[in-house]
Amino acid sequence: MLRLLFSIFLFTVVFLFYGYFRELNPGTITIRTSPTVSLELSPVTLVLLSMAVGVLIVTVIVGIRETTHLIGAWRSTRLQRRHEKVTALHQEGMQAFLSRRLGDAKVIFQKALAIDSHRIETLLWLGNLYRAEHNFVEAIRLHQTAHRVEPRNIEVLLELATDLEGAKRYEDALQALQDILRIDSDHLTALIRKRDLLIRLEKWSEALEIQHRLVKANLPAADAQAASDLLVGCMYEVGRQFLERGHPEKARRYFRGAIKKDRRFLPAYIGLGEILLHEGKIKNAVEILEKVYAKTKSIIILHRLEELHLELGEPAEIIRVYQTAIQRDPQNPVLQFYLGKLYYRLEMVDDAYDLLSALEGPHDQLADYHKIMANLHLRKHHMEEAVLELKKALGFRKRVVVPYRCLHCQAESREWSGRCRACGQWNSFVALPWLGSPAQASDQEASQPAPRPTYQGVASPFETV
Template structure:
């Protein structure tokens, strides 16, 4: 339509030019410059102007069409390139998910050869190298990605993971601190910084991060869980101060842990050890006895027994056991513990009379069988002693460990405030003896797990 309109306009202009030329036949003097001039008839001048205008219009429309063609060509090339890059990326990701690592690396490297600044490819390829334990290459790729997009939190988290897996913990913490510069209350960054400090026994630093985490706007459920972690960290900080001899600070942290959780046994035990370190043995005994009354946990009984024997007051320990049995006279663990104390005090008849009532008790530690065999020997009944030992040897399951984690079922030979396998605090408990079967909670204990790579938390005052 535009073309016909343009042709019609051109014809009308020519007709008008001829018509006005007949009316104005005289030539016109046209000056081309100050010194140059020429005579031109009006018809020729008008036709020349029309021709010049038409040529300008043709050039204008032609250039526009050429520009559109060039832009379309560039867009097509760009789209084809993006499709090729996307194809390489999709193939690399799918190969990575299928554990075809070599193919995944090849596809992503082809992508980066075409587009060295592709953030997604740098991230994915770095993650693959980290998974394959090529930490230096993973770090190099993620550092390049960070240089291209410094505020990208996903890049910073990936870089921190590379450094952490490479055991470059301080650099990992710095990468996570960079996350906090962009998001000061980011819980993921705080969690990971805290866990790195815990892994390296930096309890004071972990405690400081935990304080920040509790102010990070967590949900009520998360806050309750993190308060439990805070309790454990306060205990660990107190334990470190105790080992260094800074008793005032140790006391403060133990008390704060107990305030957060009245049933937190490690802090109560640590507080008693602190009193012993100060030479306040009576106060330590009173503290542990009150803790036993409040919690009913047999851990305190063994410590009380050792302490009262050291004080030369076994009668106090006998009193505690007898009071406890008066409240729960069917508790086999109390009877076994009192019988063992009788045996330690050379009260042979009392030990024999009490432990004889535990016939058929499945003691996971094997202590009952050993003591009964010794008692029979002391009484001159070697045959019965041999029968007891034979019974122990014929057990379907060998004697095990006296403690098990109530969270992950890790079995331990000594009590500690924190499970070496799962890292939780206040979860190691006595495997209780029972009649006619395996001890409790040994029935619920699965195959022993290997300790977690975090170091243990045993301290001089913790072993039973």
């Protein structure tokens, strides 16, 4: 009732004001709306009509704004509820994953993606779940979707590179890592993983370039030493590839560079010897290896010298080298064993028998020793002793002992190579380490860096008898 009275009062006041001002402003104003249509309005009517139109326009504008605001608030509330639901599903999926309920986790993540197919976190987790099941196709698809949503997301690119590597699509994995380096050229993880992939693909020159950058990075002391060791190995491999491709001068430069950084790196010394052999300078190769042995006392160098001297037709020289080494280290059973083995190889039966029969050492671990002694007894017609030695050799439950063992992973090999095929470490092979000092072998093993990808390189062209 009050509103009705107020409305009547307001209408009355407006009517009185309108009449009053119309009397004060007599006359009319012609308003043309078209060439043929016109309106006759009093000045007061025109003013009031203009005010009414203005109020109407303001009302429409305010109405549109409020309506837009209401629609936006509704959409925001809807998106917020959807986000909360997806977040709840994502967290539930994570809990299922961490609880090792992988099947449940997969279903929950898929529900989350059905609501929001562009949620990066869910795409990453579900992709990682598929990768854990070795379903690399689905993992790659999901992580590629995440990459399309956020092309500069480094975490997504790292996971995608892992998927591609697992699927053995190494070139594509390299491209993903390169995309990371375009975004952040100093990204340490991407550099390390790219280097490891290049090593796997034996692209040694590119791996060496990255390793130079890693060595210059501000790494902790332990990692810096491992990086320096790996740099030496990459330099050696680049030199080895140049030598195989017929570029001895380039190979020599890299071998010398490896030696300059690590004077104990035997593969590079042997590589220099191989260059001299490639150039037909066998005597020069022998001289270098004899100098290296004088510095390193490495049995592996003696093995190489043995092959070279025999190629030159100078068995007396290698015998002299072995005898000199034994004179300097008379308590070394490894030297005595290999000299006896050389005598046996050269058909010097009496010398081999005298030396090996007097050899003191853990014969119960060395099947090769008993096999050689059995043959020597046969040559001397000591049948009972030969049978006894053969029984000892055949009685081993372990594999026949081989001449080289990696100090890092304990892999055994009858052929020497600059890098262990099993663990990828350079300069890690030793000859019969169980006959040497256990403490020394432990120290060498402790000093080795972390393992690298498996190596499929070319072995040295010599092996023991």
